[in-house]
Amino acid sequence: MSWSTRALDALAAGPPTRLIDFPVRVPGVRLLLKDESGQPTGSLRHRHARALFRRAVLDGSITEGTTVVEATGGNAAVAQAWFARRLGLPYVVVMPGAPDPARARAVEALGGECRFVTPPLAIYDAAMEAAGQVGGHYLDQFGRAAPHDLAEELFAQVRPDWVVTGAATGATSATLGAVAGEHGCRVAVADPDNSAYFPGWTLDVPDYATGMPSRIEGVGRPRVEPGFRPDLVDLVVPVPDAASVAAARRIREVTGLPVGGSSGTALWAALELAGRMRARGESGTIVSLVGDAAERHLATYHDDAWAAGKGLDVAGRLTELRQRV
Template identity: 55%
Template sequence: MISAWAVEAVARLDAERERTPATPLRRFPLPDGWQVRLWLKDESTQPTGSLKHRLARALFRQAIASGRIAEGTTVVEATGGAMAVAQAHFARLLGLPYIAVMPEKSSGEGVERLGGTCRHVDPPLAIYGEAEKLAEEVGGHYLDHYAAAAAVDWHGGDLAEELFGQVAECPHWVVVDPENSAYFPGWASGAADYSTGMPSRIEGIGRPRMEPGFVPDLVDLVVPVPDAASVAAARRVRQDTGLPVGAATGTNLWGALELITRMRAQHVRGDVVTVIGDADPRHLRTCHDDAWAESRGLDWRPHATRLERLLDHGEPW
């Protein structure tokens, strides 16, 4: 039997979805004559400012509908960054305690601002076991979005459904992966348990292990992107849109341009869509800051020159 609280909680989540407008498609300028259009699906306009907002809402809804989250349940997650902020937002909306277990170097400022609690652990891979243990200790629910994402019931409001209503033709797709992430080598080798054990330097993208939510058989192409190229491309997005995007958006742009180059070589016309994952002034202190990049050994300048030659002068990629 579904409780009155669960009915009300699901109604709140559905109402939040209904009043959230579709995120815009922004045309990214490409040289004349390419016969390919590149669109940026701007998820930074979500209420919590990132791509993770949709998934966080769907995860809460599914966990409540299935009885795993009830009134007063402490919600625990192993994550940092934008996903933790989005989940903290929905926990506050529903009046639920929220704890994010995150790597030692992750900032929990956004979570704490929304009333959540952060627990930092080291090494980074320890977040999973610690979150599961903590949820058991407090009698809470470990949301485990990396495992749940593959089977989540979006119940409307998912990005793909919205996107297909905005573009005239089905776009080509691309998956990108930064350095230190397990997805590209795991996908290429067929090793479902591949692990690098190393955290990504690009916030919001890349994992040290193959997560259950990643389904390799659905992926046609994975483009590994150097971290310095992600920084350069994030700066290019800011130059052309004015948005202070994160380096993960730069990773997306670089991968999209790799795909467009392949399309042009094969004389394929069409639309390519990639995502602005978030855009926040905090990125001005990271990937858009020369001192930050240099302190991490990321020489973005050669990649910026390559982007300039391609996009401004139409030279070969």
């Protein structure tokens, strides 16, 4: 058996993640959370990483012994390091900012190497340079955002009227949007403050950029990424950061999952959709994605001091949520 065949076997999809019924006080509307924290590396980025590796193996960009390089941080880096170790490949990730042992720890525990670069936008050139120096492959999750298997799995579990996700690389909304219509479903993208997707979608400017960092890790982007397909999205819902944080806390109150802000962004947008459905006298099912859940979020999105330091007034939004869900 060739290395590429063994690699593709190792990149096969695992069991489906669960759907959680989430209480919502809108008659006729059912709200479900698709819990991607159940992935082996704890986040939706696991699907993204698998898709990137599969495509690179299939087109010959990754072969036995290839050093894999990426410019990213957080969940994406952990997921990619996990797959690199599974395939026996060296992995190097270029992260933005000053050296931070805490941020590097999870990747290094999987055998990966972390390099830190400033300013933040220099990580892309640094990653390309690092790949060139060793004859490796630069995954480029934003430039080569790969469709993954979420849509196939989700629509085998349930037939929703809406599915809500954040944008980030654009791969998830594109994956869902490509087939949603076949299942009578529409796709909404939830977009936090300072992110480029809502203004870019509204103004029909495909390369729109805010140039501003997002406080909501994992979904907000300072530019519209190449993988985003506005033609496959039915709606983009802007979500205030305080609402994203409050919704993340509400998910934890109901389910016990210490989710990140991206999950809160999606939930708030899903509730906005539920309200619109009620106003139109509609009934149906909404699925909102839980991007990840991790103890590290307890020190940020679930911490009052962190929120205050970011200038976020979460209390009022949380009170509102408790009355709605």
